[in-house]
Amino acid sequence: MEQGVTVGVRGLKHVQVREYVRSVIAGGSPGSAAPSERELVNLFGVARMTVRQAMDALVAEGLLERVPGRGTFVARPRRTATPVTSFTEEMRHRGMLPESVTLFARRDQAGPGVARALGITVGDAIIHWKRLRRADGAPMCIEDVYLNEVLLPGFLQGGMPTSLYDDLADRGMRPTWVEDNIAADVATAEEAGQLEIASGAAVLRQQRRAFAEERAVEVSRSTYRSDRFTLRLRLGAGE
Amino acid sequence: MEQGVTVGVRGLKHVQVREYVRSVIAGGSPGSAAPSERELVNLFGVARMTVRQAMDALVAEGLLERVPGRGTFVARPRRTATPVTSFTEEMRHRGMLPESVTLFARRDQAGPGVARALGITVGDAIIHWKRLRRADGAPMCIEDVYLNEVLLPGFLQGGMPTSLYDDLADRGMRPTWVEDNIAADVATAEEAGQLEIASGAAVLRQQRRAFAEERAVEVSRSTYRSDRFTLRLRLGAGE
DNA sequence: TAGTGGTCTAGACCACGAA
């Protein structure tokens, strides 16, 4: 019946079984049954341990749940903790249209604070990129980004990217984890002018160190209008 | 040589092997070698697949790393994303001494907002607990907690707990994940008086929904002094 | 060359759930 089975003859057997099961359950709603282990043994002509190895991987991924005595079933999607996102991604996720105005982008020398945060030496070359970030046509945030120039050859040429994280991803350096510091403050006169709010209005300040594997690739300070932005967090999910 | 092996004869074999290996590597620094699989086969007199099952569990836990052709080694600890913590735990983690003053704790009826957040019906019985929270002797935060009374029989009797999350843990309802909303604002006159700051000073507002499994067990609003508190986040860890 | 983990076989018995 299952004619697609013998197609993917390349690769390790447990991978074949795993990917077959993945494709079978792709359209399944949570709670629907996956093929039983012995069923797959017959289908692929492999040992049961091989099938179990395949299923183990899918269980570890959270796609399947085993119920002893009953079978294996499509698991309900796990809750995920707050992912690492860029401004662009976050605004789109909120259904808003993100825009950016570059105030300046220039080569500079690292001061003590930025040097420590980036793990480089004071005076090393960095890129300082300042943007006014808008959402749905109105100012949302002012962002100062500091990047290690050594890691980003030719970054200032060739036009600035629309999304920093997209550009970093192209270089294989998309941040996988970040350390943020979130503080409340009141806007300075300059910030108030740029954000089009009253001087002394409340703002949310976000300081970020972003890492790709073990390397600090981005240090930034963002100042958000508190009347348009609240930070949404989900912590400790997984289950 | 290894005399402790035959002691724990109870339980499943792969569990015995797993716990033996866990105890062996407990004192090992990252990178040190774990027993090899065939070594454990001889030691326990079990099949290699059984040993692999035991090791798989420790690898999945992040305690071990396999290196094909070389062996199995103690992994360096994984980075963890920001965990779910209470005020008490967070202040202690920062090396500060937390204290609390209960402003009031009373039975009340759920309004529409709290009812929706707790997943109950408007008018259902809730507990409203308001505290001034101090750290190292000075005001840090004002906190309003709303709890589903049905889940916490006798909570208002017997004296209020020092740490809410400890008390919930005793009832098997310690939050495992939370949804937070973080906003910047300026203090009201009343807040300014309680927090001993100037009226109009910046404050950080945290709204929390805390869940134990699928049940909403806590809804709270906390207002932090921005001159004493910044939120520290680590997102997307787990390597 | 010897040892390691990665893969795989062809069975087996068990406890449990549903019919």
Next chain:
DNA sequence: TCGTGGTCTAGACCACTAA
């Protein structure tokens, strides 16, 4: 009773690493 996943055996060959 029958099918399920959970556990376990006693081997095997492979690619890779290190000496």
